[in-house]
Amino acid sequence: MTAAPPIIELCHVDKYFGPFQALTDINFAVRQGERVVVCGPSGSGKSTMIRCINRLEEHDAGTITVDGILLGDDTKDIRAVRQDVGMVFQQFNLFPHLTVLENLTIGPIRVRKMDKAAAEALGRKYLDRVHIPEQADKFPSQLSGGQQQRVAIARSLCMEPKIMLFDEPTSALDPEMISEVLEAMVELANSGMTMVCVTHEMGFARRVADKMVFMEAGRIVETAPPGEFFTAPKSDRARMFLDQILEH
Amino acid sequence: MARAGKRGLRRVMASTPVSVVIYLIVMFLIVETALKGAEAMGYNWQWYRIPQYFFEDGDAGIVLGEIPWGLVGTITLSTMAFALAVGIGLLVALLRLSDLIVGRAVARVFLEIVRNIPLLVLLYVFYYVFGPIFGMDRYVASVLCLAVFHGALMSEIFRGGIAAVALGQWEAAKSVGMSTAQIYRYIILPQSVRFMLPPMTSEVVNMIKSSAIVSVIAVVELTTVGRNIISDTYLSFEIWFTIAAVYMALTLIISSFASYLERRYAVTD
Structure with a gap:
């Protein structure tokens, strides 16, 4: 089992925004079924890194391989990767002109060419999975933030992805709605999904992470199992960061 | 009281009937001026000749x-x-x-x-x-x-x-x-x-x-x-x-x- 090749592999990845270097020599691998939590101060490149994995950002140097596909300029390859990689955004980004169910089925229908009835059955299944089957016919604007984010998770799952990326999924939520979203993520983790989560929710990280990645100033500073990371971080920066966010 | 009066006046001025009346007065003045001007230059209005260009009463009916x-x-x-x-x-x-x-x-x-x-x-x-x-x-x-x-x-x-x-x-x-x-x-x-x-x-x-x-x-x-x-x-x-x-x-x-x-x-x- 340990010999299985990583499903996501970043080698020596650099990324620039104009003159600003956002990522420097990123080496990062995720094995199938692994749950990785990426943390670090804001502006450290966490979001940029996971956005490179489904090429919402283009990297400038190094290689990124996702499920055996080397990410380059080939549009077909990029779309193939995106179909296998679900992404949940901080701002939900639901399609406001479509109902909840249509939000879930548009990917399967248009991209997977599934017929409408099958797609709706799939949509209802995942809506059930995130515990809001009764919201199927509403529009996103009629839902609470927590419900919207759960719809966003279900929308990604409808593509039956191999990997799920979470880009600060609870940062835009009111405090009382965070737990319902985290609960959905924990259930997903327990189902064996490969997950990469950028989040400040350290309680969640302790519960589900197999691996913690700490970033600062565009570099990966530390990679460790959560037990080790939370009790005895090797780097001073990680220790300071943990002190700051855990002292409350 | 004076303020309330002013606001009341503004509300009356913005109401639909008043707007329509103001519109009609303005239009009337414009048409009136045009008619007066045309009269002054001796223009002979012949509006009765216009309807035929909309509907003609020909042999095959209208x-x-x-x-x-x-x-x-x-x-x-x-x-x-x-x-x-x-x-x-x-x-x-x-x-x-x-x-x-x-x-x-x-x-x-x-x-x-x-x-x-x-x-x-x-x-x-x-x-x-x-x-x-x-x-x-x-x-x-x-x-x-x-x-x-x-x-x-x-x-x-x-x-x-x-x-x-x-x-x-x-x-x-x-x-x-x-x-x-x-x-x-x-x-x-x-x-x-x-x-x-x-x-x-x-x-x-x-x-x-x-x-x-x-x-x-x-x-x-x-x-x-x-x-x-x-x-x-x-x-x-x-x-x-x-x-x-x-x-x-x-x-x-x-x-x-x-x-x-x-x-x-x-x-x-």
């Missing part, structure tokens, strides 16, 4: 007169030009927003050339230059000229409407694996309609009005009909007032249809 046919001409011309202009405008906008450097350049050059030539000159170019070269008759030249001119202007409306949709929509659509064409078709364009409707309405109204310019190359439409009737009858005042009223009726109908659409496409996000 048939449509010249002005309704002119209106049909204007509507046909504008509809065809509008359909083409939407196609051209969308194409130019998409090229302008594409990753293709050549596409962006072509779109920009097209827009700047067309936008910076007066419509009348453009019409002459289409009719007197492109007409003989490509074997276009005056009608085809007119339709194409209007379509190209307004297509260029519409491309900016499309571009603005597309740009107004939040970037996150692109990212969400990309991350489910949609192609660029699918993203435009299913996600971006349906949401940009509501941003485009108000400027698009003005553009359609503008296009109907500017279609009058094809009367200079004698394509049959409302303005041409007006000119023809006047050259027969010398009823300049009556005919031009009438033609103006017909244009207004047409464009007002379109504006109210557009505000219905705006209400329908109103989305909260």
Whole structure:
């Protein structure tokens, strides 16, 4: 089992925004079924890194391989990767002109060419999975933030992805709605999904992470199992960061 | 108390009946001035001769007169030009927003050339230059000229409407694996309609009005009909007032249809 090749592999990845270097020599691998939590101060490149994995950002140097596909300029390859990689955004980004169910089925229908009835059955299944089957016919604007984010998770799952990326999924939520979203993520983790989560929710990280990645100033500073990371971080920066966010 | 009185006055002035009365008074004054002026120059009003240009009482019963046919001409011309202009405008906008450097350049050059030539000159170019070269008759030249001119202007409306949709929509659509064409078709364009409707309405109204310019190359439409009737009858005042009223009726109908659409496409996000 340990010999299985990583499903996501970043080698020596650099990324620039104009003159600003956002990522420097990123080496990062995720094995199938692994749950990785990426943390670090804001502006450290966490979001940029996971956005490179489904090429919402283009990297400038190094290689990124996702499920055996080397990410380059080939549009077909990029779309193939995106179909296998679900992404949940901080701002939900639901399609406001479509109902909840249509939000879930548009990917399967248009991209997977599934017929409408099958797609709706799939949509209802995942809506059930995130515990809001009764919201199927509403529009996103009629839902609470927590419900919207759960719809966003279900929308990604409808593509039956191999990997799920979470880009600060609870940062835009009111405090009382965070737990319902985290609960959905924990259930997903327990189902064996490969997950990469950028989040400040350290309680969640302790519960589900197999691996913690700490970033600062565009570099990966530390990679460790959560037990080790939370009790005895090797780097001073990680220790300071943990002190700051855990002292409350 | 004085403040409340002032606010009360403002509310009364803004109410519908008062607005209508003010409107009627203004219109009355304008018409009155025109009539007085015409009287002073000895103009002999002959409004009774106008209805025959709407309905003719011929041998086969009552048939449509010249002005309704002119209106049909204007509507046909504008509809065809509008359909083409939407196609051209969308194409130019998409090229302008594409990753293709050549596409962006072509779109920009097209827009700047067309936008910076007066419509009348453009019409002459289409009719007197492109007409003989490509074997276009005056009608085809007119339709194409209007379509190209307004297509260029519409491309900016499309571009603005597309740009107004939040970037996150692109990212969400990309991350489910949609192609660029699918993203435009299913996600971006349906949401940009509501941003485009108000400027698009003005553009359609503008296009109907500017279609009058094809009367200079004698394509049959409302303005041409007006000119023809006047050259027969010398009823300049009556005919031009009438033609103006017909244009207004047409464009007002379109504006109210557009505000219905705006209400329908109103989305909260």
